[in-house]
Amino acid sequence: MRGTRMTNENGTPGSRPPHPTRRLPWRAGLLRGGIELRHLLRNPKELSGHLSNVAAALAVAAFLGDDVPGTETPMAHLVIAGFAAYLLFQVGLFNLPQILVTEREEGALLRLRATPGGIPAYLVAKSLLVVVVAVGTLVLLLGAAALLVDGPLPRGAGGWLTLLWVTTLGLLAVVPLGAAIGAVLPNPREALALLMLPVMALLVTSGAVFPITSLPVPVQQAASVFPLKWMAQGLRSALLPDAARAAEPAGSWELPMVALVLTAWAVLGFLLAVPLLRRAARRESGSRLSARHEKAERSGAAPA
Amino acid sequence: MTSHTTARPVIQARGLTMSYGDVDVLHGIDLDIHRGEVFALLGPNGAGKTTTVEILEGFRRRSAGEVSVLGADPERGDDAWRGRIGLVLQSWRDHRRWRVAELLTHFATYYPDPRDPAELLALVGLTGQAGRQVDRLSGGQRRRLDVALGIVGRPELLFLDEPTTGFDPEARHEFHVLVGRLARDEGVTVLLTTHDLVEAERLADRIAMLVGGRIRACGTPAELARRAAAQAEVRWTADDGTPRRERTADPSRLVWELHRDATGPIADLEVRRPTLEDTYLHMVHREDGGTGGDVDGDGDREAQAA
Numbered sequence: 302m303r304g305t306r307m308t309n310e311n312g313t314p315g316s317r318p319p320h321p322t323r324r325l326p327w328r329a330g331l332l333r334g335g336i337e338l339r340h341l342l343r344n345p346k347e348l349s350g351h352l353s354n355v356a357a358a359l360a361v362a363a364f365l366g367d368d369v370p371g372t373e374t375p376m377a378h379l380v381i382a383g384f385a386a387y388l389l390f391q392v393g394l395f396n397l398p399q400i401l402v403t404e405r406e407e408g409a410l411l412r413l414r415a416t417p418g419g420i421p422a423y424l425v426a427k428s429l430l431v432v433v434v435a436v437g438t439l440v441l442l443l444g445a446a447a448l449l450v451d452g453p454l455p456r457g458a459g460g461w462l463t464l465l466w467v468t469t470l471g472l473l474a475v476v477p478l479g480a481a482i483g484a485v486l487p488n489p490r491e492a493l494a495l496l497m498l499p500v501m502a503l504l505v506t507s508g509a510v511f512p513i514t515s516l517p518v519p520v521q522q523a524a525s526v527f528p529l530k531w532m533a534q535g536l537r538s539a540l541l542p543d544a545a546r547a548a549e550p551a552g553s554w555e556l557p558m559v560a561l562v563l564t565a566w567a568v569l570g571f572l573l574a575v576p577l578l579r580r581a582a583r584r585e586s587g588s589r590l591s592a593r594h595e596k597a598e599r600s601g602a603a604p605a
Numbered sequence: 606m607t608s609h610t611t612a613r614p615v616i617q618a619r620g621l622t623m624s625y626g627d628v629d630v631l632h633g634i635d636l637d638i639h640r641g642e643v644f645a646l647l648g649p650n651g652a653g654k655t656t657t658v659e660i661l662e663g664f665r666r667r668s669a670g671e672v673s674v675l676g677a678d679p680e681r682g683d684d685a686w687r688g689r690i691g692l693v694l695q696s697w698r699d700h701r702r703w704r705v706a707e708l709l710t711h712f713a714t715y716y717p718d719p720r721d722p723a724e725l726l727a728l729v730g731l732t733g734q735a736g737r738q739v740d741r742l743s744g745g746q747r748r749r750l751d752v753a754l755g756i757v758g759r760p761e762l763l764f765l766d767e768p769t770t771g772f773d774p775e776a777r778h779e780f781h782v783l784v785g786r787l788a789r790d791e792g793v794t795v796l797l798t799t800h801d802l803v804e805a806e807r808l809a810d811r812i813a814m815l816v817g818g819r820i821r822a823c824g825t826p827a828e829l830a831r832r833a834a835a836q837a838e839v840r841w842t843a844d845d846g847t848p849r850r851e852r853t854a855d856p857s858r859l860v861w862e863l864h865r866d867a868t869g870p871i872a873d874l875e876v877r878r879p880t881l882e883d884t885y886l887h888m889v890h891r892e893d894g895g896t897g898g899d900v901d902g903d904g905d906r907e908a909q910a911a
Contacts, residue, residue: 329714336711340702409699412754415662416715417688586664587694587766588655594696 326418330425337430351434354391355442358384361510362450369512374545376511378453381446382540383509385439386533389468392435393475394482395500397427401483402492406593411585420582424480431476439468443540453540460539463556467535470563474528477570484577488593490600509533512548521550528566535559613676614639615762615794616661621670623656623818630656632818633670638811640761641792643784645809647799649889653818654798655766661796662692662764675762688716691760691793693751695767701740705731708739709753716758729753729783745776752780756787763787765797769804781808802882814885821888826881833884839863842872 341347361384362377369379404410413419446452455461486492504510506520507530513521524530537545538554546554616638623631631653638644648654659665660672663679663686672679677686700708706722713719726732729749734742742750748768755763765784769777785808787793799805805812806826813823822829837856841863843849853859856876863871879887 329711332711332714336703336707344702404699407699407701408694408697411694412692412697412699414664415687415690415692416712417684417758418715422715586659586662587696588659590694590696594698 326421326425329418330422331429333422333426334429334433337426338433341430341434351438352441354384354388355438355445358442359445359450362446362452369545369548370515372545372548374541374548375451377450378541379512379537379545379548380510381442381450381452382537383507383533385442385540386471386507386529386536387504387509388438388442389435389471389532390475390503390529391500392431392438393472393479395479395496396434397431397476397479398483398486398496399489399492400427400430401480402486403489405483405581405585406488406590406597408590410582411587411590414582414585424578427480428476431479432472435472436468455539456542463535463539467532467539467559467563470560470567471528471532471535474532474563474566474570477574478528478566479570481570481573481577484574484581488597490597503527503529506530507533514548514550525562528563531559531562535563612640614673615642615675616644616796617671617673618661619671621657621660621672622668623653623660623665624668630818631667634815634818634820636813636820638794638796640794641788642810643788643795643797643808645797645799645805645812646815647802647805647812647885648815649800652815654800654815657815658764658766658796658798662690663687688758689761691755691758691763693748693755693763693765693768695748695770697747697751701738703739704735705737705739705742705750706735708750709757712754713757718759719757720759722757725753725757730779745772745780748772749776749780749783752783756793759791760793762794762796765795767799768797769799769801777804784808802885806881814888816888822884829884830881833881834878836879838877838879840873840875840877848873 358381362380365376365380367376368374369376413423443452443454447454455464486495503524506516506524507527508524509529513524513530534549534554535556538556546552614637616636618634618636621631621634634657646654646657656665660667661674661679663682666680675686675689706726709722709725713722726735729752731746731749731753734746739750769780772780784795788795797808809826811823811825812829814821835854836852838850838852839856839859840848840850851859860874860876
């Protein structure tokens with residue numbers, strides 16, 4: 302890696318023939334994203350993974366009969382809003398890193414690196430996939446909840462607008478971060494273990510599934526650093542009646558703070574993701590790929 | 606096959622050196638590979654084949670030396686340069702959920718002038734598997750799909766990394782026919798890495814033997830075989846009953862001298878011309894023994910001078 306190179310470009314000018322027009326990665330990326338979505342829809346196992354979250358949220362909501370303490374809002378609504386936030390969070394910070402690690406290990410990243418415009422197309426495809434899956438499950442959850450368990454829906458244009466921007470900003474906060482995590486995780490087997498615990502811990506501590514005020518203050522403060530709490534709070538403001546803000550820690554929705562924290566995470570995610578993804582792609586080579594496969598086989602994980 | 610002197614080589618390396626920390630992996634490799642040539646880089650595992658090829662592919666930064674691949678420094682290869690290179694690795698297991706034709710058609714969209722995916726499937730003998738999911742292919746079919754993906758963009762240069770590992774003899778034969786056709790009919794330059802001497806002899810116009818980070822010999826299979834056979838080994842049993850052996854460039858003279866000095870027939874007399882394989886194994890062995898003399902290292906310079 303280190304060392305000096307004596308020369309770089311060598312001699313004979315004009316030996317490279319002029320290349321025909323370059324294509325934008327958008328087209329290939331969107332095509333790719335479309336194909337990957339089709340594969341997802343045809344894969345019952347993976348599809349049921351996404352749907353089981355929705356089912357779990359509906360089951361919990363159907364069970365809860367109480368109101369959020371100090372308000373007239375059904376507890377079920379708080380849970381639905383919390384799960385909605387968690388769905389976005391999970392797609393960005395759990396599913397996406399796993400996809401990236403798996404595809405890196407299989408060699409998809411290397412193949413695209415060896416293909417002109419392959420890496421940008423890959424990123425476009427993954428963004429499309431993640432956004433469609435996240436928004437798709439969110440719509441499914443809210444729709445099914447509204448139909449089956451009398452779930453919450455935004456009231457008026459303001460509510461819908463809040464739902465839209467919190468969802469958008471929430472995805473921007475978690476997707477680049479998830480990409481950055483996916484770029485550094487060692488392999489798919491360890492990825493699952495490394496991701497599961499923090500994601501679950503945040504689910505419990507972020508006030509997504511029960512009021513955050515029932516948790517000890519230090520836990521509340523710790524959870525406030527991470528985006529899930531703010532995504533859940535933002536979605537509650539969009540989905541629950543205004544009076545429900547009495548149950549919030551600050552007694553209000555703190556929407557400016559929601560925007561601020563999520564934007565900060567989005568910026569941080571982008572700052573991390575760009576160099577880390579670039580590094581991950583640059584480091585890919587055939588021998589690295591073989592070395593990882595050998596390691597996987599030694600550790601007993603079936604590669605096929 | 607060394608007659609392409611007018612055109613600039615597709616791959617040119619001078620003094621290519623690679624070290625990881627204090628360990629030197631490549632000690633100044635010189636290479637010239639010309640358009641339309643099938644060039645085999647032969648060597649045991651750990652000889653530096655992979656490192657050499659990954660530097661040429663632009664996936665690894667060299668420590669020193671000059672390298673030009675398709676007229677550019679691989680460390681600075683841009684997308685247009687990438688588009689002129691095809692890659693077939695042995696370790697690819699990607700896109701398992703995709704269908705064969707779907708994958709090939711998709712990868713065609715990245716290139717300005719791709720091959721027709723249907724024709725390409727016919728070329729690699731996968732027409733019958735067009736609708737099959739990639740992870741349902743056999744090992745040989747998977748590799749042929751990798752070849753198809755490697756050439757879908759009409760590359761001028763194709764890297765093949767241990768391409769037939771795990772092939773049955775028939776699949777291997779079909780693969781050799783395909784590579785030969787690409788080079789002959791379409792002028793694709795092929796750089797093949799292998800540790801299989803038979804495959805190198807069968808496929809390559811020229812072979813370079815890379816042992817211990819140095820090119821020990823380079824030339825056409827015939828040249829290498831001739832050079833290998835130049836030192837014949839004469840064996841016989843001496844009068845006192847001890848087995849003797851001697852290496853000589855002129856076995857006929859040695860045998861004549863033996864007969865001249867002998868009183869009768871010579872017991873167990875045998876003249877052996879070493880095969881290319883003997884030479885290769887000898888080189889590999891010598892390297893294992895630790896003596897790193899650059900005895901055959903002038904081979905590549907000979908070939909370049911032609």
